[in-house]
Amino acid sequence: MAASSPPPTLRGRGAEMNHLGRALERVLTGQSVRVLIEGEGGIGKSRLLAETLTLARAQGFEVVTAKGDEVQQTRPFGVIADALGCVRTATDTRRRDIAELLTTHEHTERGTITVSSDPGLQFRAVDALSDLVEALAVAGPLVVGLDDLHWADPSSLLTLAAIERAIEGLPVLLIACYRPFPRSRSLTEVVARLGAAGAVRLRPGPLDESDVAGLVAEVVGADPGGGLVAQASAAAGNPLFLIELLDSIMREGGLHRSDGRADIGDRSLPASLRLTILRRLSALPEAALRALRAGSLLGSSFSPDELAAVVGGGLADLAPALETALDSGVLEEDGDHLHFRHDLIREAVYADIPASLRHGLHRDAATRLAATGAPAARVAEQFTRGAFPGDPEAIDWLIRAARGAASSAPETAAAHLARAAELMTPGDGRLDLLLSERADALMLAGSVVEAVTSCRSLLRRPHDARAEDAVRLRLGAALLVNGRPGEALRELDVVVGSADASAAQRASALSESATARMWLADFDGADDAARRAYELAEAAGSRRFAAAAQATRSVVACMRGHMAGAMELNDQALDLAERSYRRDGHGYPVYATRGWILVELDQPQRAHRVLDEGRSLSEELGVRWPLVTYQSYLAVVRFAAGEWDDAAAELEAGIGLAEESGVTYALKPSYSALALIRLHRGDLAGARSAVDAAETIGDRGSRLFDHRVRWARALLREAEGDPAGAYRMLAEGWRGCRAAGMAVDYAVIGPDLVRLARAAGDLESAEEVTRVVTAVATANDVASISGAALRCRALLRDDADAANGAIDAYVGGARRLEAALAREEAAGLAAAQGRRDDARALLREAAAVFEGLGATRCVVRVDAALRRLGVRRGSRGPRRRPDRGWASLTETESRIADLVAEGLTNPQIAGRLYVSRRTVQTHVSHVFTKLGISSRAQLATQVTQHRNDALAGM
Secondary structure, three states, X not given: OOOOOOOOOOOOOHHHHHHHHXXXXXXXXXXXXXXXXXXXXXXXXXXXXXXXXXXXXXXXXXXXXXXXXXXXXXXOOHHHHHHHOOOOOOOOHHXXXXXXXXXXOOOOOOOOOOOOOOOOHHHHHHHHHXXXXXXXXHHOOEEEEEEOHHXXXXXXXXXXXXXXXXXXXXXXXXXXXXXXXXXXXXXXXXXXXXXXXXXXXXXXXXXXXXXXXXXXXXXXXXXXXXXXXXXXXXXXXXXXXXXXXXXXXXXOOOEEEEOOEEEEOOOOOOOOHHHHHHHHHOOOOHHHHHHHHHHHHXXXXXXXXXXXXXXXXXXXXXXXXXXXXXXXXXXXXXXXXXXXXXXXXXXXXXHOOOHHHHHHHHHHHHHHHHHOOOOHHHHHHHHHHOOOOXXXXXXXXXXXXXXXXXXXXXXXXXXXXXXXXXXXXXXXXXXXXXXXXXHHHHHHOOOHXXXXXXXXXXHHOOOOHHHHHHHHHHHHHHXXXXXXXXXXXXXXXXXXXXXXXXXXXXXXXXXXXXXXXXXXXXXXXXXXXXXXXXXXXXXXXOHHHHHHHHHHHHHHHHHOOOHHHHHHHHHHHHHHHHOOXXXXXXXXXXXXXXXXXXXXXXXXXXXXXXXXXXXXXXXXXXXXXHHXXXXXXXXXXXXXXXXXXXXXXXXXXXXXXXXXXXXXXXXXXXXXXXXXXXXXOOXXXXXXXXXXXXXXXXXXXXXXXXXXXXXXXXXXXXXXXXXHHHHHHHHHHHHHHHHHOOHHHHHHHHHHHHHXXXXXXXXXXHHHHHHHHHHHHHHOOOHHHHHHHHHHHHHHHOOHHHHHHHHHHHHHHOOHHHHHHXXXXXHHHHHXXXXXXXXXXXXXXXXXXXXXXXXXXXXXXXXXXXXXXXXXXXXXXXXXXXXXXXXXXXXXXXXXXXXHHOOOOHHHHHHHHOOOHHHHHHHHHHXXXXXXXXXXXXXXXXXXXXXXXXXXXX
16 A cells, blocks of 8 residues: 555554553643553554554644664664654754764774773663653653564663653653564563553454454445455454455455445465565566665665665665655655565565575675674674674674673673674684673673573583683672672682783782672671782772772771771772772772761761762763662661651662662661661561561672671561560671671660660670670770760660760760660669659650651650650650651652652752652652652642642641
8 A cells, every 4th residue: 555545444443542542641630651562463553553642642742752673673772762863963952962872882893891891881871861751751741652662672671661660650651562472581571560560451452353344345445245355354353464465456456346346256365464465566666676675684764875785876776766665655754764664564575585595685785884884783783694604704793793882782782792602613712702701791781690691601611711710700790799799709719819810800809709708797808808909909000909909998997897997998999999090990889888987987977978979970980880889878878867768768769779780789788777767667567578678688698787687687576575586686696796797786786685685684695795895986986886885884784874975975976766765775774763854854855856767666665654754745645747648748758749840850859959860769659659649740739739728827
């Protein structure tokens, strides 16, 4: 059918269009809606999408749309960039900047892929593209329509997952169309994510007999006869197949009309869609068919210049053939590109080329494209489709394409390297080295388990000795990220002891092994390995590994309770990172280690500034994995400072980011802190869930912070009425903490252990704990550690002076929870000594702090103590925030609600409040839940109403 002919009436899709129409209506109310359309080729997915986009445009929606392409499915961010119009010629500066970012490394020449070769370019691109979608949605209702996602590149699918998160509460309709097969792992994950977010699933099936008859009548312009109806049944209810079948019959003169009816004779037609399409195309001139065959090699979409290069000759010679193809409706125009009207047409043309000829044509196309200076990925795609085993040109172009894509699309780089490895002969000396590069690309892509499997598979078989150390180094890094430090250490130690390893490799292995030993709570081993790594790195001139080594040593010194030495070592690490090549020393989160030390030194404001600076630097450098660390440590800062509302949001955001990225080593302290917040706020079920999750993480091999998990579990058991079990649990945690020499945490769990030990009648253990905590306090001038030592002494000996001293120390160190607990304990001693007024005053002070923290369980306990002293705080009781309504919002949530109402996007809010965009997303989600709404438009309305109510009240 000619391109200018209107498509026939959409039939048999009333239910699907009703769903899509309601989705548009919901978006107009400010909600975000996801729709998945799955079905076989030709069943009508694209038509449903097109009809919906037409409706959306008529209703004033902004529409962005694109489709995947089988031949271009390795073009990084291809589908998403096409949909958003991110090209260098875009009139919009933002889109031009994104296009520039996507092509930054397009022509990168040879150079080994490493985890330091700008590993975060991909994530900068993902953030930029998802931010653009959010900005479009804030400006007005938006439809994002993505077709043929079964051919989408992995980077586009990764971005789609980020977009799905970013559109929450925004007026966006996201429509994803795909076939059931092929189904990549990336597409499977995205479909699952959209499904979990409540996506509407549409699976258009075959048309029924009445719809088929109606479609036949419309296309042929007459009532169909029995023969035509029987022939139409060969289409099996597939609309595209049926239309192409009818078109072939009419073009070949096989249709007979009589008395308002149309029918066919006895002549049979092909039963397959491919043959039907080919029969129809056979009427085209040979020049047009040659152009179509050449175009099918390039994919569903191609530029006229590319086609001219592949065919040979100039555009002027090709123009008549292209005009014929356009007039026939086989090709359509799309800006400066041409595309096949339907993928099934391209597939039919492509499959009609003999396989042996296809290989040669692809190879010829690759050579011609390379001569025109086409991108390496485009050339490599053609070479790989026409390659033969051992093909040197194909292998070379695949490697070039992989190294060009490593930073922006590591999944694509891994795929190119895998294909290059398949083409290499067993005797090719580059094979194993190439596979080690692929493992690095897999790590950059977040496919850590696949990287581990790949490395182990290579090491188990006979392999090139030159690749041994590189592969083990990559395997050790992958295992460490995967939370298996013991297994990682075994691989890294082999590299350290290898006579063939370079100085840089040994320095890297020692630096990684130092981290592994630290997470195994082997501080002596960690410090020794880090010291040796530093010496090797300095000798090799690698400030990157030297910075990582000194940062690890600073953490170890902090853990041991040597705070002054920890800061001195961290100063050195920061200086080395700043002076490293391209500041790649910040690939190890040096600022995060500094922030941790400052928290332990009771300097939360400095810690917050440092961690914010480190997070911003990671985003600037494009190194994403440390972002998990910064998110987690910022949450810990807020927890320690008593900013529990914000701490809980930061913890939830950090946990989500860790589980999504696989960077899970900091989850135990995060879950433990979240458990304590929930416990003190009376949410025992939530606390139990957090502790269970922390214990599951602990099963992966890391032993660091096990004592914090046991501490949280012990306090939970006490709350559940099992003080004896609580004491046993916490005593076990103390023994592990002492065995590791983690002195900085003696003060964390010491006071609770002394309290539980004394209640259990174990005075000897209580005395030993008090002595140990006091020794750490004496060695460090840190207010919170001194406060803990004084609390231990007060709890052990009923020492009122020590109890009052603990209050003063904690107040000086800005530890609000500990200061309130110290007041509560001091009140107990005062009451026992008959100083009832002092006890009442202390309890009131403690209650005020607990109320500020939202620690309702603690407030209940304090109120009970006050009642025993003859004081009733009346009906006020514990000031628990409501679960729903405007009064349930925290201060930060209220502020974010105001900023949302002003029209700011999540990234803009994050920049204004100095938090991560993921934290903003978490806050916005909480606001929606508490207010019972689902869109930013509804939130803006409620903000306005709340302000009006406040003014009326004034």
